[in-house]
Amino acid sequence: MTRFWTPWEGRPRPHYSGLSALLAGLGRGVYRVAAPVVRHRWFAAPVFFGVVVLGVVFVWLCGLFNEAVLADYPVLRDLLVVTGLAIFVSLVPVFCIWWERKVAGRMQSRCGVMRVGGWHGWAQSPADGIKCLTKEDLVPDDADPVLFRLAPYFALTPVVVAFVALPFGTYWVFRHLEVGLIFVLGMLGVEVVAVIMAGWASASKWTVFGAMREACQMVSYEIPLGIALLLPVMTVGTLNLAEIGNAQAGGWHTWLVFRSPFLFVAALVYFITSLASCKRAPFDLPEGESELVGGYHTEYSGMRWALFFFAEYVAMFVVSALAVILFFGGWNSVLPDRWGEVLGDGYLARAVRGVVFGGPLWFLVKSFLLIYVQMWLRWTLPRIRIDQVLYACVQVMLPLAMVLLLGHTLWELWLPPELIAARVVNVILAVIGAGLLLAALAVIIRSRLNARRLVGYLAVDLLPGA
């Protein structure tokens, strides 16, 4: 293989002008310098290791300075937190797009991306980003010039602003909002406006109808979503996300999902309705239609389209993070917090407690596990029609959510957690949850051990010559 790719003889050269020429030249220069290094097989490991080390150092510095120095400099703290959040929000879609393609490949008995970058195609996402930057800036003639250009930013901004109230740990939050939960819900609801704007501004019948359907779906599923979210709020008694997370600090049996059978089902209802509000998995009819006919982002290309997909993956993370905080223990580990008190209060003790007994790491791992479940559902289940979508919302999810709300209210009134019956049910549900997790682990281990026989050698061994 050549050290870097060159166009074939007689390929028509694209003409860039102005800022686009600068960007294209920059991209081409970066590629020529980086390609021989990046394609080397052992490039990925040091990069990954370096990123992890830098991340750990950044997090440790934040934890160190948050109490001592930064309490007196709110502006500096805010700047640091905003920088950290901007970096995180940029990295999550980049990683998730690569991961989605690998997961899709695995689900379909193939390897996924393998070429770009030396190890399992890790550089595919940055390469896609550079490609999107160098694409033609296309605006349809009949499109509304202002709204067409504005729509991707209307889609991306709310989900990024939702991170203002989203805690990664007890003190790892930009602002301790008293009304954190409904703030995040409001931000997710604002996305509908962006969808309508994008569909309308494209000046095409198909995009308008696709945007209408999609907005209708997102708005309808907000109702059972909100009702399902009422249950943990009612249990803990506050809308403050940090307090809800702290209420589940006593070990994995205190996670809200195991407290009553109504909360158990409510977690499932929330997960399904959040899939619909993210336009994900079986509810991606508008996106699926975009492969065939229309859809709100059909006229968008290049970086604008990339921004819509950034918004989608960041929304996936926000929605998974909400589920983790409200139902699955937030940033607490499976061990109770008070077992960690014996360690003392030094720096090392705090670091160990942050890793073992709860902290942002647990939060990230759990959120990405839920994102994996979302990707798993997308590549397993077929798409459902719009009338089936609305039937599921209004005739299944909504009555179910109402029954859960009523049932949980009565449960909290008649069976407070001190009663022995409530504890028995709690333990039974916790055992069921642990059993499900262990069963999933067993299935994964078995399939990894028998991969060549079950899935085929093409998904396991590299092709000759790769």
Place this chain on the structure above:
Amino acid sequence: MTKRRGLGFGAMLLLAGGCCLLACAAAHGQDAAPAAEQAAEVGQLYDHPVVESLLFYSLAAATVVAALGVCIARDIVRMAIWLFVTLSTVAMLYFLLAAPFLGAIQLIVYAGGTLVLLVFGVMLTSRSPWIRFEVRPSELLAAGAACLVLLVGLVAALLRAEWPEAAAGESPRVATLGAELLTTYLVPFEAISVLLLVVMIAAAYLVRQEPKE
């Protein structure tokens, strides 16, 4: 399409200018000292009064400009987007006033709900979605006169009103709001829920399918 700038446009400009004047008057009338004491636990607002004034002026100006945009825009969807900007800046003003619950509810109900309903209604019921507004001069005159009367009345009333001192204290907790809604303000609460029920029944009745004979 020629741009029709008539009396109505001038009256709207006057209204906007009047609102800006009002905002300045209200801001200066207030005592800036309690800003530091208003422990906005809501979000550790920068207690410096200059920052707070700056935020308020810019948000108020943005609200006024966006409201103007709603009036002046020729395209229905652009009008809806300007309305969305107006509602969002009002929500930000609520956050600045240490009323985070109200701000979040404003975003959910108005920006996420009412606006979407408005856009749906507009897009699904207009005969041609790309219709532009044609305003007759008589309509402009009537609108201008009404705006002028409203402006004079509002400015007079607001400048003469006695503004109470801002209570330096914490914003009410959501639990307190909920308790008040269910005890002190129970009757309006139930009346609103009955109203919403009536609205839902009416909507369901309007979209019912006639049974085929």
